[in-house]
Amino acid sequence: MSAMSVRSSKLQKDDIDEKLLAEAVLRLNGNILGIVLGILLGFGIFAATNFLVIKGGREVGPHLALLGQYFLGYKVTFVGSLIGMLYGFVTGYAAGRIIGFSYNAVVDLTDRS
Numbered sequence: 620m621s622a623m624s625v626r627s628s629k630l631q632k633d634d635i636d637e638k639l640l641a642e643a644v645l646r647l648n649g650n651i652l653g654i655v656l657g658i659l660l661g662f663g664i665f666a667a668t669n670f671l672v673i674k675g676g677r678e679v680g681p682h683l684a685l686l687g688q689y690f691l692g693y694k695v696t697f698v699g700s701l702i703g704m705l706y707g708f709v710t711g712y713a714a715g716r717i718i719g720f721s722y723n724a725v726v727d728l729t730d731r732s
Contacts, residue, residue, distance in 0.1 A: 645726045649719025653712035660711030661704040668700035 664686070671680035672695060680695035687693045690706040 647719040647722050649716045649723070651715075652719045653715030656715035656718075657708035657711035660714075661707035664703040664707040665700045668695055668703055669697065671695055672697055672700070 667683060668680070671683060684695050686703060686706075687699075690703055693699050693703045693706065
């Protein structure tokens with residue numbers, strides 16, 4: 620084997636490795652992103668609701684209570700925080716899947732160019 624063919628085969632292997640690395644790094648796993656966003660949003664609603672419940676007062680969380688317009692059964696109570704956490708997880712998961720799908724679609728379009 621000549622030095623030129625060895626160098627050429629090494630360049631081809633480097634190109635393949637670089638392409639595999641780019642595909643692995645550029646693409647998002649929508650399932651994992653959905654789970655992470657779901658946990659963050661669910662915990663955020665749970666924590667905010669329970670903070671207001673513990674804080675108390677004459678009228679507890681009138682602005683946060685508006686989530687009940689979108690999340691059926693949600694109220695600014697401890698049980699409501701559990702319901703809100705479930706709705707938050709589902710909403711965050713769906714958002715993560717949509718973001719991952721959209722991002723990967725854009726990466727696929729730019730990869731073809």
